[in-house]
Every structure is written in C-alpha cells, then in structure tokens.
C-alpha cells in the first residue's frame with residue numbers, strides 16, 4: 001500500500017543518508033520532491049543530467065532551484081567521447097531517423113550517464129506518477145533502489161502542492177508543455193493530446209520513454225544494443 005510521499009522521503013533520507021539522492025529534470029514532480037525535502041528539514045543530494053540538448057529554460061531552472069533552496073545541484077554529463085562518436089557516426093539529429101536511433105541517443109546522453117552515477121548511491125528518488133502515461137501505470141512507490149514517493153499522486157495533487165507552497169515551476173509549462181526533456185524532442189501538447197504526446201511526437205510506434213525508467217524490450221532492445229556497440233565498442 002502506498003504511504004504518504006513525505007513519509008517515504010523521510011524514510012529514504014534516514015535510511016540511506018549520504019547514499020541517497022533526488023534525481024530530477026526539473027519537471028513539476030521533481031521540483032516538488034526538492035521542496036518537500038526542504039520543508040521536512042532534509043538535505044538530500046540533488047542530481048540532474050545535462051544531456052547537452054536541454055532547453056535554456058531547464059538550465060535556468062537549475063539556478064532558480066539552487067537559489068531558492070540554498071543547495072547545490074550536481075550536474076551529470078554524458079561521456080564526451082561517446083557523444084562525439086555517436087554524432088560522427090549517425091549525425092546530431094539521429095533521433096529523427098528511427099525509434100532505435102532515438103533510443104540510442106537517449107542511452108548515450110541519459111541512461112549511461114545515470115548508470116555511471118548510480119554506484120554512488122543506494123537509493124534515489126524520482127518524480128514518476130502512475131497517471132503520467134500507460135507505460136507508468138504500474139510504477140511502485142519503492143522499486144529496488146528507485147523510489148517514487150509521488151507514484152499515487154494525480155495531476156490535481158501536483159497542482160495543489162505547487163500553488164500551496166509556491167514551488168518554482170519550469171517556464172515551459174506556461175507555453176503548453178506537459179512534459180519536458182531535451183529541446184529538440186519536446187514540444188507543447190495540443191488540445192486532446194495525452195500528457196506525454198509532446199515527446200518524440202514524430203514517432204508512430206515509440207513508447208514515449210527514454211530508457212531511464214523503462215528499458216526497451218525484445219527486438220528494439222537488440223537493435224539499440226547493436227547501435228550502441230557501434231558507438232562505444234563491444235562492451236555495451
């Protein structure tokens with residue numbers, strides 16, 4: 001059974017101490033976790049991934065959050081050599097070519113970057129909610145090392161918290177975005193579209209996931225692995 005988000009966060013910090021972090025891309029839910037921790041008097045490590053393709057507004061959010069909460073945000077970056085090899089081999093806009101190439105880009109810029117960081121912690125919190133999309137409807141509040149305190153929250157819970165506590169909100173929401181990732185792969189949603197429709201909108205078959213939270217399956221996984229080996233060698 002789900003527990004209140006505050007209780008989960010408190011437990012995680014008490015249990016894992018310095019080996020716990022909030023990993024966020026400064027979407028509403030991630031910023032709520034930071035605010036909640038501050039409100040509870042907790043000071044967990046806050047970590048974000050700068051993929052090299054983030055919108056300027058996200059980079060400015062890092063400064064806003066640091067100033068508001070008086071904490072440093074650790075910025076993780078992909079391995080330069082991997083990005084360089086990938087871009088040389090497939091081009092900087094490779095993600096438009098196929099779902100597999102898009103997932104390759106997400107692997108190199110996001111997933112592998114997070115994977116290199118994870119040995120530094122025993123647990124980390126993210127802002128996943130079951131209501132965000134079909135692929136997230138089975139998210140557990142505690143799933144191994146990954147903790148999603150807001151798993152059971154709905155969109156109204158999020159909005160209510162933001163207003164009540166005057167939490168800094170990523171400026172792209174005001175332009176109609178409902179989910180925010182890299183600049184070339186995120187856009188505002190249109191009336192009637194689903195919450196994650198603004199991610200990789202040109203894909204007909206993509207699952208709207210980058211691989212940070214859910215791995216590609218079956219044939220797609222093998223295709224991405226082959227491309228990845230091309231970029232980083234045989235150890236992928």
Ligand code: SF4
Nearest residue numbers: 095105106109182185
């Ligand atoms: S969201 Fe787009 S630019 Fe960012 S890592 Fe994934 S494919 Fe690459």
